[in-house]
Amino acid sequence: MKKLVLFSVGLLLTMSSTPLVTVAATTNTSTAETVVASPLAANPLATSSATTADISEDSDLAPEDTQTTTATKENPPASESSSSSSDSTSATTPSSEADAKDTPPTTAAEPSDTSADSTTATDASDTGDTSNTGASTTGTEPSAADTTDSVDASATPTTLTPSSTSDSPATTAPQLTWNERQDYLTVTQADQLWQDVAMTQVATGISAGTTLKILRSTQLPDQAQPLLELRTAKGQLLYGWETCGKLAPDAFGTATAQTGYLVITNSSAHILQQADGSKFLPAKSYLNATLTIKAQARHYDGTDYYQVANSHKILGWLPKKAAKLTSAQGTFREMRRYLHLKNSKSTLYTGFTFKTKSNQSYLNRTLLAKGAYYHANGKKYLSLYEKRNTQEVWVGYALETAVSYSKGAQGNYLTDGRYATIKSGNYSIWSSFNWTQKRTSKSVLGKTYRARGRYRHYSGATYLSLYDNKGVWIGYINATAVNLKNGPQGSWQAYNKYVTVTSKGYNLWSNFNWSVKQSASKLKGKTYLVKGLYRHYNGATYYSLHDKNGKWQGYLNAGAAKVAKGKQGIWQKSGQQVILTKQNQPLWQNFSWQKKASSTQYRSKLFTVKGYYQHYNGSRYLSLHDSNGKWYGYINASATKKATSSAAKLKEVQALLNKKYKNANIGIHVMSLTDGQTAQVNGSKTFMAASTGKLPVLYYTQKLINEKKLDPNKKYTYTDKINTMSLSYMRGGAGILQGKAYGNKYSLDTIMKWTCQYSDNQGTNFLGYYAANKYDQKMKNEISRILGRKWDRFRYVTAKENTLLLKEMYHNGGQVLNYLSHTTYDSQRLPKYLPVRVAHKIGDLYGYAHDCGIVYTKEPYVISVMTNQIGYETISKISKDVYEIMK
Numbered sequence: 001m002k003k004l005v006l007f008s009v010g011l012l013l014t015m016s017s018t019p020l021v022t023v024a025a026t027t028n029t030s031t032a033e034t035v036v037a038s039p040l041a042a043n044p045l046a047t048s049s050a051t052t053a054d055i056s057e058d059s060d061l062a063p064e065d066t067q068t069t070t071a072t073k074e075n076p077p078a079s080e081s082s083s084s085s086s087d088s089t090s091a092t093t094p095s096s097e098a099d100a101k102d103t104p105p106t107t108a109a110e111p112s113d114t115s116a117d118s119t120t121a122t123d124a125s126d127t128g129d130t131s132n133t134g135a136s137t138t139g140t141e142p143s144a145a146d147t148t149d150s151v152d153a154s155a156t157p158t159t160l161t162p163s164s165t166s167d168s169p170a171t172t173a174p175q176l177t178w179n180e181r182q183d184y185l186t187v188t189q190a191d192q193l194w195q196d197v198a199m200t201q202v203a204t205g206i207s208a209g210t211t212l213k214i215l216r217s218t219q220l221p222d223q224a225q226p227l228l229e230l231r232t233a234k235g236q237l238l239y240g241w242e243t244c245g246k247l248a249p250d251a252f253g254t255a256t257a258q259t260g261y262l263v264i265t266n267s268s269a270h271i272l273q274q275a276d277g278s279k280f281l282p283a284k285s286y287l288n289a290t291l292t293i294k295a296q297a298r299h300y301d302g303t304d305y306y307q308v309a310n311s312h313k314i315l316g317w318l319p320k321k322a323a324k325l326t327s328a329q330g331t332f333r334e335m336r337r338y339l340h341l342k343n344s345k346s347t348l349y350t351g352f353t354f355k356t357k358s359n360q361s362y363l364n365r366t367l368l369a370k371g372a373y374y375h376a377n378g379k380k381y382l383s384l385y386e387k388r389n390t391q392e393v394w395v396g397y398a399l400e401t402a403v404s405y406s407k408g409a410q411g412n413y414l415t416d417g418r419y420a421t422i423k424s425g426n427y428s429i430w431s432s433f434n435w436t437q438k439r440t441s442k443s444v445l446g447k448t449y450r451a452r453g454r455y456r457h458y459s460g461a462t463y464l465s466l467y468d469n470k471g472v473w474i475g476y477i478n479a480t481a482v483n484l485k486n487g488p489q490g491s492w493q494a495y496n497k498y499v500t501v502t503s504k505g506y507n508l509w510s511n512f513n514w515s516v517k518q519s520a521s522k523l524k525g526k527t528y529l530v531k532g533l534y535r536h537y538n539g540a541t542y543y544s545l546h547d548k549n550g551k552w553q554g555y556l557n558a559g560a561a562k563v564a565k566g567k568q569g570i571w572q573k574s575g576q577q578v579i580l581t582k583q584n585q586p587l588w589q590n591f592s593w594q595k596k597a598s599s600t601q602y603r604s605k606l607f608t609v610k611g612y613y614q615h616y617n618g619s620r621y622l623s624l625h626d627s628n629g630k631w632y633g634y635i636n637a638s639a640t641k642k643a644t645s646s647a648a649k650l651k652e653v654q655a656l657l658n659k660k661y662k663n664a665n666i667g668i669h670v671m672s673l674t675d676g677q678t679a680q681v682n683g684s685k686t687f688m689a690a691s692t693g694k695l696p697v698l699y700y701t702q703k704l705i706n707e708k709k710l711d712p713n714k715k716y717t718y719t720d721k722i723n724t725m726s727l728s729y730m731r732g733g734a735g736i737l738q739g740k741a742y743g744n745k746y747s748l749d750t751i752m753k754w755t756c757q758y759s760d761n762q763g764t765n766f767l768g769y770y771a772a773n774k775y776d777q778k779m780k781n782e783i784s785r786i787l788g789r790k791w792d793r794f795r796y797v798t799a800k801e802n803t804l805l806l807k808e809m810y811h812n813g814g815q816v817l818n819y820l821s822h823t824t825y826d827s828q829r830l831p832k833y834l835p836v837r838v839a840h841k842i843g844d845l846y847g848y849a850h851d852c853g854i855v856y857t858k859e860p861y862v863i864s865v866m867t868n869q870i871g872y873e874t875i876s877k878i879s880k881d882v883y884e885i886m887k
Contacts, residue, residue: 735760
């Protein structure tokens with residue numbers, strides 16, 4: 001099948017006017033050859049118009065490329081067709097177009113011979129670019145002829161031959177060849193384009209930068225550049241020399257270099273990697289990137305594109321309308337994620353000039369990324385904020401790779417391992433960071449837990465994750481509610497309470513490495529001040545004990561002590577019996593030291609101690625009750641003596657006295673000094689006192705010496721004045737002072753010794769004058785208190801009264817008792833048959849013979865024997881009989 005195509009070709013012999021020659025061209029579809037008339041001059045400007053045409057060009061749509069994402073090109077060019085549309089067909093041609101160059105080479109197709117196998121050569125000498133244009137395709141583009149009988153046009157050049165008409169003879173001219181092309185041209189000189197091959201009509205509507213498809217080219221004689229047949233995206237045919245533009249290998253034409261940055265705004269757009277759209281990248285893959293602009297180009301279909309790169313890697317071409325220009329950091333992308341800087345090498349930037357700032361104050365803190373920038377350098381930068389009080393303050397920019405994201409505002413879990421002692425009861429302990437309360441801190445106040453980890457919350461608070469010593473999770477607590485320590489003992493807690501040690505089976509520790517300081521057995525029953533304590537992670541509480549002098553005793557497990565209400569310590573049960581041994585000792589109403597009574601009036605009275613307090617001051621205070629349960633107060637134990645019950649013994653003594661010594665001339669009184677029990681016969685019968693009347697002044701002198709009111713070593717002058725005062729013994733009689741000269745000086749101690757040892761009358765007067773201040777009223781009152789009656793002279797006395805005086809002397813103690821134990825009368829009366837010490841005072845006057853003394857058995861007692869007309873031996877026998885029972 002053949003189709004006739006007629007051309008009118010005007011061949012100009014010169015650049016001036018040249019007559020036109022009409023040429024008829026016949027196209028043979030089997031050979032794809034076209035014969036045309038050759039130019040008649042060396043530099044003709046040929047114009048031609050197609051009288052008939054049956055040309056159907058390929059569309060720019062390409063088959064799916066299996067190497068990348070397959071899709072239809074966004075704006076495919078319209079298919080062109082000839083005026084004889086009824087015979088035209090359209091075929092798609094796969095192409096593999098190379099990347100556009102900034103200045104593509106100009107390719108000239110050299111004229112070929114009539115051989116069907118001729119090919120098109122490419123001259124890249126203008127730019128040095130070695131990339132192929134023209135027929136550099138991966139597939140075969142169908143020719144304009146009917147596709148039913150089409151052949152490879154690229155292999156068979158089309159020739160133009162002169163036509164023959166009936167009214168003019170045929171003119172033979174040299175044949176020219178049209179070579180089919182598949183490259184493109186980007187217009188630089190729009191005024192050099194023509195609407196017809198004869199170049200009579202300048203093309204309109206074409207501007208510089210427009211990319212046109214080159215359909216074919218021919219080389220006219222003596223022309224340096226080939227003549228191109230071009231097509232617009234809308235199918236318009238144009239003609240022009242290669243010099244009217246820049247050659248390009250694909251539909252993107254010649255790109256113009258450009259720098260800048262953009263972000264993708266249309267997620268459905270494509271980044272074309274082939275100009276025909278057969279190979280592309282989905283733009284949505286780069287929504288979170290700032291791309292670098294390398295060049296711009298206007299596609300054959302009229303769309304403006306940017307050539308974009310990601311981290312210096314060329315991606316392809318993106319429609320300008322699918323992008324937004326920006327700076328290198330890109331646009332701010334909102335986000336809200338909590339994070340930590342990974343380490344000290346995590347750099348903070350103050351801006352995108354990349355000036356750094358210190359990160360030290362932000363390490364291990366939870367920060368908030370409120371937005372991100374996807375920088376053109378391929379890195380993601382986060383815009384970080386911190387919480388200061390209630391304000392969010394910008395910190396700086398950090399690489400995403402320099403942070404670690406957390407699950408929430410609590411931040412990342414940070415390993416801790418310290419020990420936390422709860423110091424406040426006004427906090428919640430949380431089960432989660434949704435602020436579900438697990439318990440209150442009041443329920444565990446003072447306890448120590450292990451903080452296995454912590455969270456530095458964005459709010460600025462730190463929350464500790466607490467565990468007990470059994471591994472049970474307690475919850476999250478604000479760190480301000482605890483004291484943190486490295487040791488398992490926890491933190492020191494001020495206490496300032498008094499405790500009494502109640503157990504001896506514990507050790508006191510010098511530290512929490514468990515070095516033993518001392519045993520609690522040494523401290524049992526004593527009261528100490530606990531200045532502070534540790535509630536150890538092991539569950540025990542350890543008291544830090546101090547004594548009254550502030551000396552530290554060690555750490556004691558609280559299980560070994562009991563907290564007291566005050567310095568007195570705790571009530572400790574007793575049940576023992578005591579007698580009061582000191583006078584003028586207060587009995588206290590309470591431990592605010594309100595006085596209830598004085599011990600003086602209860603000397604040698606038997607009391608039951610129902611309980612006692614071991615006071616912090618080191619003293620023990622006994623709670624005294626009589627046999628009827630009456631409470632007398634608290635007394636210092638040093639004013640008492642433990643009493644063992646002597647009731648049975650005294651009962652036996654009483655029976656003895658009743659049986660053997662019940663005599664009107666004998667007065668006997670026996671008193672146990674351990675419990676105050678007594679036995680007596682005529683104990684209250686009055687006798688002449690004789691020298692037993694010297695006991696009051698001996699007692700009183702020693703009392704004032706004990707009270708530091710008298711100096712026993714101070715010397716006083718011996719003068720006869722001592723004999724002339726009231727209550728003086730007569731001059732002479734027993735003693736040795738009477739043999740001394742007046743004017744001599746003697747100490748009270750010396751005179752007291754002579755009075756005891758020799759029953760010295762003058763010595764008694766000496767003591768009465770100087771020690772008792774001439775038996776002044778104070779002295780008389782004191783003796784009256786002891787005897788329980790008014791005493792103003794020593795002439796008469798009972799056995800009981802002498803017993804009471806000796807009991808007081810026993811409890812007062814002092815040197816006087818030693819002197820009374822070594823007298824010139826120790827081989828008679830009371831001591832005669834006794835193997836133990838006896839401190840005694842004899843008395844003789846007329847027929848009266850007396851002896852009264854303290855017998856120092858294991859449980860001492862006082863015995864007073866007053867006789868009239870009886871004799872010493874009876875006194876000795878009575879003493880021996882009583883001793884045998886009381887020993």
